[in-house]
Amino acid sequence: MEFEELQKIWDSQNNQYMYAFNQSALYNLIESKKKKAARITNLSELMHILVNMLAGVIYIVIIATMTKKNMFMYVIAAWMFAIALYVVINRMRRIKENKNFDISINGNLQHAISLTTYQANLSQAMRWNILPVAILVLVMVWDSGKSPLIIAALFICFLVAYLISTKDQNIYKARKRELKILQQKLESEA
């Protein structure tokens, strides 16, 4: 067959639709997805901001109520606020960058890649953040003369948190790799 004939075969379906759809169920779905999307979009960032700020405030309250002040607690509190600020700045940058992509499929893919890169970087930063926090907390607990068992239990907790966060980051990396492959296919001259 020549291509024109293939096109005629293709056009033959324009007179009758192969599917029908339930319109009211469709609108119910849009409504529920809309509400869900609005909730989910910012949840991860807001959680990081809130958790770190809250932890910072808790440390300050603890320091204020302690008779024997501990230098490491000041450092941890400052660190928590710095991380919250880091997430706020990155969030603002992400929202600003959202507007800089064209509306073509390639532009949309670039946007998706940029967003996934951002999520992977944020996830990595939060993973590395566990290390200084763990060191500071362990040194502080050791300095206050607590039992080695408590120090060991804390160490295991931090290790588990670190390993779990690795999985989260791998998901974003895999998604980014898939999007990149798709973009390469689209742009390749073959």
Place this chain on the structure above:
Amino acid sequence: MTDVEQKKILDEWLSLHKGIIFKIVRVYAFNAMNQDDLFQEIVIQIWNSIPSFRGESSVTTWLYRISLNTALKWAKREQKHDHSETLDNVQHILLENKITTDERLVWLYEEIHKLDEVDRSITLLLLDGFSYKEMSLILGITESNVGVKINRIKKQLISKSKNYSYGI
């Protein structure tokens, strides 16, 4: 834009151009459950896109752009995704019409299924009569790149059609 205005536009677009979505759904999803899933995803993305539509391109071009983009990402995700939802949990929205379909059209869809995700998009646009320029704008690649891909796809489809025996 209010929800009522948005819903009115979606109603109009679906009523006039639903055929575009149906074709894309059939090309990218291979069973009824997946077709339903992709249809829902495309319509949601179209709904979300309505406030950004400025009329700079035709509605058809816009719908193709949104729908193909959604289908490409959906197909990539679907390669790995194992549906955890049971059939009881899923609300089916898309229903197949019992119509007599040209056997050659079924064959053509099967051949398009065999192409990779990007080539499927280009084939759809090609068969629906888009120009190189329009395709280049929808896909975000150069016209010459579109041309190279189209030549290859055309040759491939024509060559396959030589081995296809209709009505035998």
